[in-house]
Amino acid sequence: MTATQPTDSPTGAPLVSVRGVTKRFGTGDEAVVALSDVTLDVAQGDFVSLIGPSGCGKSTLLRTIADLTPATDGEVLVSGKSAHQARCDRDYGMVFQKATLFNWRTVRRNVELPLEIMGHSRQDRTARADEMLELVELSDFARKRPHQLSGGMQQRVAIARALAFEPSLLLMDEPFGALDEITRERLNDELLRIWQRTGTTIVFVTHSIPEAVFLSNRIVVMSPRPGRILAEIPVDLPYPRDEATRELPRYYELVTEVRETLRAAERA
Amino acid sequence: MPNAGPPRRQPLPLSRIVTGLSSAHTGGPLIGRLRSALNATLVVVLLGALWEGYRALALALGNTWPGTDASLPIVVRGSGNAQTFPHLWDIVAAFGRPYRGGGETLGAFLLSGVAHTAREVAVGFVLGVFLGFLLGVLFRHSPLAERALMPYVVASQVVPFIAFAPILVVVFNQWQFLPSWSGVAVLSMYLVFFPVAINTVRGLRCAEATAEELMRSYAVSSWTRLWKLRVPAALPHLFVGMKIGATAAVVGAIVGEISAPSSAGIGGAIFAFGRVSNNAVQLFATTAVAGLLGITAYLIIVGLERVALRSHGG
Amino acid sequence: MTSTTAPVAPVADPGLSGRVGSGLRRVVPAAIAALLVLALWELIVRVFEIRPILLPAPAAILGTFLDDLPRLAEAVWTTGRAALLGFLVGGLAGFVAGALVAGWAWLREGMLPVGVALGAIPIVATAPIFNLWFGALSVWSNAAVVALVVFFPMLVNTITGLNAAETGHTELMRSLAANRRTVFVKLLLPTALPFVFGALRVGAALAVIAAVVADFFGGFRSSAGFFIKTLMATADYTGAWATVLALCLFGLALYGTVASLERWMVPTATES
Numbered sequence: 001m002t003a004t005q006p007t008d009s010p011t012g013a014p015l016v017s018v019r020g021v022t023k024r025f026g027t028g029d030e031a032v033v034a035l036s037d038v039t040l041d042v043a044q045g046d047f048v049s050l051i052g053p054s055g056c057g058k059s060t061l062l063r064t065i066a067d068l069t070p071a072t073d074g075e076v077l078v079s080g081k082s083a084h085q086a087r088c089d090r091d092y093g094m095v096f097q098k099a100t101l102f103n104w105r106t107v108r109r110n111v112e113l114p115l116e117i118m119g120h121s122r123q124d125r126t127a128r129a130d131e132m133l134e135l136v137e138l139s140d141f142a143r144k145r146p147h148q149l150s151g152g153m154q155q156r157v158a159i160a161r162a163l164a165f166e167p168s169l170l171l172m173d174e175p176f177g178a179l180d181e182i183t184r185e186r187l188n189d190e191l192l193r194i195w196q197r198t199g200t201t202i203v204f205v206t207h208s209i210p211e212a213v214f215l216s217n218r219i220v221v222m223s224p225r226p227g228r229i230l231a232e233i234p235v236d237l238p239y240p241r242d243e244a245t246r247e248l249p250r251y252y253e254l255v256t257e258v259r260e261t262l263r264a265a266e267r268a
Numbered sequence: 269m270p271n272a273g274p275p276r277r278q279p280l281p282l283s284r285i286v287t288g289l290s291s292a293h294t295g296g297p298l299i300g301r302l303r304s305a306l307n308a309t310l311v312v313v314l315l316g317a318l319w320e321g322y323r324a325l326a327l328a329l330g331n332t333w334p335g336t337d338a339s340l341p342i343v344v345r346g347s348g349n350a351q352t353f354p355h356l357w358d359i360v361a362a363f364g365r366p367y368r369g370g371g372e373t374l375g376a377f378l379l380s381g382v383a384h385t386a387r388e389v390a391v392g393f394v395l396g397v398f399l400g401f402l403l404g405v406l407f408r409h410s411p412l413a414e415r416a417l418m419p420y421v422v423a424s425q426v427v428p429f430i431a432f433a434p435i436l437v438v439v440f441n442q443w444q445f446l447p448s449w450s451g452v453a454v455l456s457m458y459l460v461f462f463p464v465a466i467n468t469v470r471g472l473r474c475a476e477a478t479a480e481e482l483m484r485s486y487a488v489s490s491w492t493r494l495w496k497l498r499v500p501a502a503l504p505h506l507f508v509g510m511k512i513g514a515t516a517a518v519v520g521a522i523v524g525e526i527s528a529p530s531s532a533g534i535g536g537a538i539f540a541f542g543r544v545s546n547n548a549v550q551l552f553a554t555t556a557v558a559g560l561l562g563i564t565a566y567l568i569i570v571g572l573e574r575v576a577l578r579s580h581g582g
Numbered sequence: 583m584t585s586t587t588a589p590v591a592p593v594a595d596p597g598l599s600g601r602v603g604s605g606l607r608r609v610v611p612a613a614i615a616a617l618l619v620l621a622l623w624e625l626i627v628r629v630f631e632i633r634p635i636l637l638p639a640p641a642a643i644l645g646t647f648l649d650d651l652p653r654l655a656e657a658v659w660t661t662g663r664a665a666l667l668g669f670l671v672g673g674l675a676g677f678v679a680g681a682l683v684a685g686w687a688w689l690r691e692g693m694l695p696v697g698v699a700l701g702a703i704p705i706v707a708t709a710p711i712f713n714l715w716f717g718a719l720s721v722w723s724n725a726a727v728v729a730l731v732v733f734f735p736m737l738v739n740t741i742t743g744l745n746a747a748e749t750g751h752t753e754l755m756r757s758l759a760a761n762r763r764t765v766f767v768k769l770l771l772p773t774a775l776p777f778v779f780g781a782l783r784v785g786a787a788l789a790v791i792a793a794v795v796a797d798f799f800g801g802f803r804s805s806a807g808f809f810i811k812t813l814m815a816t817a818d819y820t821g822a823w824a825t826v827l828a829l830c831l832f833g834l835a836l837y838g839t840v841a842s843l844e845r846w847m848v849p850t851a852t853e854s
Contacts, residue, residue: 066757087759094757100750104772104849113768117760145849307692315696342715352714416611426837427830428790431807433798434814435822439636519704523795527811535707542710542799551710559703566702 013080015169015201016042016065021074023060023227034060036226037074042203044168047195049204049212049219051258053266057227058205059173065203066094066171078169090118092169093162097177099154101146101161108133108142111161118165132160135194152183159191163198172204176211185246188214192241209262213254214241221258223265231261316356323353350546362553374550378537378557385521385533388449389565392456393517397510400461404468405494414469425462430455430520433527449532452524459516467509471502507573514565522558534558638820647824654806654828661806662832664721665793668728669836673785676733677778680740690741697738705731706795713799724796724805731792732785736778743777744770779844786840790833 023035034057042048050058063069064076067083078086086092093114101110111129120128133139136156146154155175162170176184188211195202206212212219219233235254237245245251326344333340344353351358363375403421407414433455440451475497483493525535534557541551620640626632627639634642647654683693709727716723747769755765797807806829813822 068753068756087757090759092757094754096750096753098750100748100754102751102769102772104775114758116768117755117758117764304691304695307688308695309692311689311692311696412611415607416615419612420616423834426787427833428794429826429830430791431794431810431826431829434811435819435826438814442636515702515704518702519706522704522707523798526795526798538707538710539799542713548714551714555707555711558707562702562704563699566699 014041015044015046015079016040016203017075017077018061018065019075019077021061021064021071021076023057023064023069024072033226035064035071036228038227038229040220040229042201045199045201046218047192047202047204047216049206049216050222051206051209051212051219052222052227052230052262053224054207055227056222056224058222060227061222062171062173062203062205066092090114090165091167092171093165093167095155095158095162095170095172095175097174099146099151099158101154101157103146105145106142107138107144107146107149107157110146110157111164113161114165120165128164129160132164133157135163135197136160136190150183152179152187155179155187156190159194163194163200166198168201170200170202172202174205174207177207184208184211189242191215196240209255209258210246213237213251213258214246219258221261221265223262230265233257233261319356323355326353346548349549351548354549354552358549359552359556362549367547367550374553378534378554381532381534381537381554382557382561384449385518385525385535385561388453388456388521388524388533389517389561391450392453392520393460393513393565395453396457396460396513396517397464399457400464400509400513401468401506403461403465404472407465407469408472408498409490421462421465429458430523433523437524437528448528452521452528452533455524456517456520459520460513463512463516464506464509467505467512468502471505471509472498474498474505475501503576507569507576511566511569511573514569515562518558518562518565534561634819635817638823642820643823643827646820647827650821650824654825656804657806657809657825658828658832660802660804661724661793661797661829662790662836664724664796665728665789665832665836667721668725668730668793669732669785669789671725672729672732672789673736673782675729676736676781677740679733680737681744683737684741684744690745694738694741697734697741701734701738705734706792709796709799712796718800719802724793724802727796728789728792731788732781735784735788736781739777739781740774743774746777747773775848779840779848782840783837783844786837787833790829790836794829 018038018040021035021038022033025032025034038057038061040048040061050061052058060069064071065078065083067076067087076083079089079091081089081091101107102113105113108126108129111132112125115125115128130139130142133142136159138153138156138160141149141153146157149157158175159170176187179187191202192215194200204212204215213235214237216235219235221230221233222228223230233254237248237250237254322342323344326340326342329340331340331343331345332338342353344351346352349362363378364373366372367374367377403417407418436455437451440446440454441448443450472494479497479501480493483497488496521533522535522538525533526539528536534554537554538551538558541547541554623637624639624641627637683689706727708730709724712723712726716726751769751773752765755769760768794807797805798811800808802808806825810822810825813819813825
C-alpha cells in the first residue's frame, strides 16, 4: 500500500461520491443548514477521516452516505449506486459512537446479527463470527454477554459485527469518542491493522486530531455554520504505522497543520 | 449528539408494582398534550362504538354465529331493567330513575354509597401511606430490617391476601368501639402500604451520591439528612407508589364491602344488584360508578403530584 | 447497593463461595424473623387465651391445613382453574392487542392513557356482570374477570416495551436494511420481553386475587373464596385461616413459575 493515495484512483470510479450535498433541518426561518454544497470522493482502499468542531456536520455527512439521513439537495453515490440502493444491498457496515450491542445476545450472536438478517446458514454464520472475533482478538469472549465487557471491548465487537458480512465500505461515527485516551490509542493500532488486512475502505468521523492523523491517508477538515469542507490534507506518514509513528517529526507537523487549519476556520 | 428529551414523569403502568420498569410515556408541551387528549378521546369513542357495535351485531345475527346454532359468547336479550347488554345511554339514563319500585333515584342512592366508600378509601389510603412510608424509611436505614422483612413484604403481595377480607371484617366487628366500616378500611390500608413502602425505599436511594457526601461533610444528623435530602429526592417515587396505592385503596374498599355482612357502599350495591338479575341495568351503572371512583382517586393523586413536584422543581 | 457490601474486585463471575455467602446473608435474617414472629404469635395466643375468632394459633392453623388437605386442594383448584385460565387468556389477549396497537402511533398514544385509566378501575367489581353474561356456575365467568384484570397491565407493558428500543439499535437495523418482520423479531420483541414478563409477574399475583374476589360474588360452592365466607359464617375460624394459607401457597407457586420462566427466557433479568 502506498503512503498516499490520489483522490481519483486510477482503478476507476470512486467508491463513495458525494456531489453538491446540502442538508437543511427544519423549514423556513428556523431551518439549520447542516451541510452546504459538500463534494467529496473516497477511493477504493482509502481511510478518510472527517474532522471538525461539533456542529460542523461531519456526522450528518456520514449519515447521508449511510442513507440514515436523506440529503436535501445533491447526490450521494456508493459503488456507483444511490445511497439508498447501497444500503439495501448492504454495501457498507456501520459503527456508531455507542457500541449498540444487543444485551440479550452473546458476543458471538451479536456478530452474527447481520448475517442472520441476510439469511446466511448457521454454519456460515458461526464460522464468520469466529473469524471476525479472531480479527478483533476477542475469541475468548465469544460466549460472554456485552455488559460483561469493557467499553473498548464492546466497540471491538461492534467493529467485528460491521465487518462480518465483508462490506467494501466501513462507516465509523466517532467510534472511540467515549473511550479513554489509552484505550483509544490501542484501538487505533488495531483498527489500522484490520484496515490493512481486509482492504476495507473506511470513512471515519472524529474530533480528535492525533487520531485522525495516525489513522488516515486523507483528512477532510470541516467547519460549522454552515457545514462545509475547508481543506483536504493528505497524510504521507509511512506504513506500517505503530507506536514509533506517533513520535515522528512529520506526525507532529501534520497534527499542527490540521490544528491550524481548524483555527483559521474559527477566526474567519 | 445526545438528544435532550422532555423530563420523563408520567402515569406508570400497574406493572411498576413488581417490575420497577418505568413507562416511556412522555408528557410534552401543550400541543402534544392536546393531541394525546384527542387520541385518548378517539380511543374512548372507539371502545363505545365497539360496545354498541357488538350489541347491534348480536341482535342482527339472532345471538348465534352465522350459519350455526352455536350462541355468541355474550347473549343480548331482555328489556327494561333486565337487559343483559343495554345501550350505553340506557345505563346513563338509569341514574335518573328510582332504583326500586319508587322513591330515591339510583343516582341519589349511589351518591350516598360513594360517600360511604370514599370514607373507607380515604382512611385506608392515609393509614397505608403512613405505614408504607415508615416501613420504607426503616428499610432504608437498616439493611438488616430490610433483609429480614422485605421478603415477606414482597411475598405478601404475590399472595392473595385479599382472601382475608371476610376474616378481617368479622374480626373488626368484634370491637364495638370501632366504626363498622373499619375492617374495610384496614383491608384498603393493607393494599396501599406495599406499593408505597417499595417506592419509598427506591426513592430514598435516589439522592445523588455527591449530595449524600455533601451532607456527610456537613456532619448533619440522619434526621436532617432524611428530611433535607432523601425525602425531597424520593418525592417522585413516593408519588408513583401513592398513585398505585390510590387505585388499590378503592379495590380494597369494594372487596371489603362485598365480604361484609352489611352490604353498604358501592361494593355493597354491586353485590346487591348482582344477586338479582332483573336489576342488570342498575348493576352496569353501579359498576361504572366504581370505575369512576377508582379513576377519581387516581387523578386526585396525579393532581397533588403536579402541585408538589412543580414546587420541587421537577 | 448498601454501604455494608464489601468492595470486591470487579470479576464478572463471583465464586461459588461468594454466592453461597451472600445467599445465606439474605436468607438467615428472613428465616429468623419468620420463626420469631410465629413463636411470638403462638405465645401471645396461648398466654392471653385469644379467641380463634380474633386470631387462631399458627400450630392450630397448620394442623387444620394438614387434616383438611384433600378438601382444601379441591377448593384451591376450583379457584385456581379460573385463575390459570384467565391468566393465559388475558395475558395472550393483552399481548396481541398491545402488539397491534404499538404499530399505530395515534392508537398507541390514545391507548396508553386509556389503558392507565382502565388500570385504575376496580375491575374485580365487574364480576357480577360476567356472572350475568356467562352464568354464575360457568368457570368462564370467573376466568373473564381474571382475564380482564391481567389484560390491562399486559396491554400497557407490551405497548411500552415494543417502543422501548434504543435509537442506536433501530438505526443499526436500518443501516442493515432489515425489513419490518426482522426488526420485530430480532429487536423489538427481545426489547419488550422484560416488560412482558413484568406484566406476567404482576398478572400472576393479580390473577389469584381476582379469582378469589370473583368467588366472593357467589358461584361455585366448592371454591376457596366461598369456602372462606362459609367457614367464617359457621365460626370455623381456624379452617378459614387454613384455606387462606392454601390459597397463598397456590399464589406463590404461580408467581414462582412465572419468575423462573423469566429467569430462563430473559438472560438479562438477573442483574438489576
